[in-house]
Amino acid sequence: MSVRVSRLTRLLNMVPYFMANPGISKEEAAQELGVTVPNLMKDLDQLWVCGLPGYSPGDLIDLSFDEDTVTVVFSAGMDRPLRLTSTEATVLLVALRSLAEMPGMVDPTAAHGAIAKIEAAAGNAARVASGDRGDADGASAPAPESMVVTTVRSALQRDHALRLTYYSASRDTVSERVVDPIRSLLVDDQSYLQAWCRQAEGVRLFRFDRIDGAVELDEASVPPAQALGTDTHLELFSDDAALPQAHLRISAAHGWILDNYPMVPVQTLPDGSVEVTMRYGSLEWMARLVLGFGSAATVIGPTDLVETVRDRARAALAAYDALEV
Known part of the structure; x- marks a missing residue:
């Protein structure tokens, strides 16, 4: 049975x-x-x-x-009963709690059930060492899971397609698309759904906290064979030649910007500043990003981005001048 x-x-x-x-x-x-x-x-x-x-x-x-x-x-030892030391139990409890807090990575009910079993077997030492005091009865209350995460996880388990309402930060737009889920991933402490996007006809990563809505469809998830069994699509930012490209100069004192945004270095200048390129989907979004860098970034091109940033900077200065009157 x-x-x-x-x-x-x-x-x-x-x-x-x-x-x-x-x-x-x-x-x-x-x-x-x-x-x-x-x-x-x-x-x-x-x-x-x-x-x-x-x-x-x-x-x-x-x-x-x-x-x-x-x-x-x-078998790597999986053919015999597992025996954990107190240290091993503590490490496993910490890892399970971290996974349980990551949306979409595991079924939180199953994770908390495993935590309870390990705590019962390992005793109070592992529970206290892992930093979980629990409630008055020693049980830890699982955090509620959002309906979006529950729906996405259900579609993954049942191999069903999904209709997503998704906010794209790079394009500063909200779109609706049908996707064929492949798996959930943890990248840089963020949970992502890896799926074949029927609209883009390619594999895409959808960050869980940017999925505004999810509907599980009554049809099978059918990603094409070339989308499976490969990690070539795990780059969070791909260089889409169809998107416009900003040309920026980042000051030497603000190199951290290159580590936090999908910028491609072009050359390092004698003063230590770096010329870079960066693709963007929305002129308005790119202008806001560059203005947020202040003097750390200078726009070299294209012309429409230079003019938009210049006009917004002048408007901001004028607004400050008006406040001083």
């Missing part, structure tokens, strides 16, 4: 399961584990990059699932 469990629990049990059922077919295993075959393949891909500390190829779980059956080549 098919038993539906959380993905975390399923992943922890998959290696012992396949060791106990050598040569089982993917279809039969998916039915036993209560998942679809595509979701089973996602789980196997996830297990393939898990293993023992060191995480070199010889330390990772090794599975053979290229054919119709699944075989465990190296």
Whole structure:
């Protein structure tokens, strides 16, 4: 009989399961584990990059699932009960709490359930060491999950397409698009949905906190084959030749700007300042960005951006002069 469990629990049990059922077919295993075959393949891909500390190829779980059956080549110790030291339990609790707070990364109910089980097994030492005092009964209350995150996570689990209402910071616009979800990612402490955008006909990253609305569609997620199994689309800012390009000069004392914005250095000048280029989707947005840098940035081109920044700067100075009268 098919038993539906959380993905975390399923992943922890998959290696012992396949060791106990050598040569089982993917279809039969998916039915036993209560998942679809595509979701089973996602789980196997996830297990393939898990293993023992060191995480070199010889330390990772090794599975053979290229054919119709699944075989465990190296279990990395997953075939025996896990025994955690107090330090290991503390590290795991901290990691689980961090994941639970990242929207869309894991099912928060499953994460908090795992936390409760680890705390019960490890005792008060791990709970106190990890900084969780809990409530009067020692239980920690999970933070509520937004409807958008719940919808996106549901679509990922059920392999359904999504209709998103999304704010693009680079274009300063809100748009509606239909996407085929691929996976959720954590990049620079932000949660993203990686998906095939049918409107752009390409893989895009959608930051969870910029998704204004999400509707799970009653149709399958069908990203094209070239969009799967690659990390070539994980750059947060791609150089789209169709967008206009700003040419700026960043002063030597404000090099931090280059680390925080998608700018491409062109040359370093004798005074230490750096000439850069940067693509933008909205002239108004780019003008506001440059004006926010103050004297740290000088606009060299294009002409319409130079004129817009100059006009806005003059208007701001005039407004200050009016206040002084």
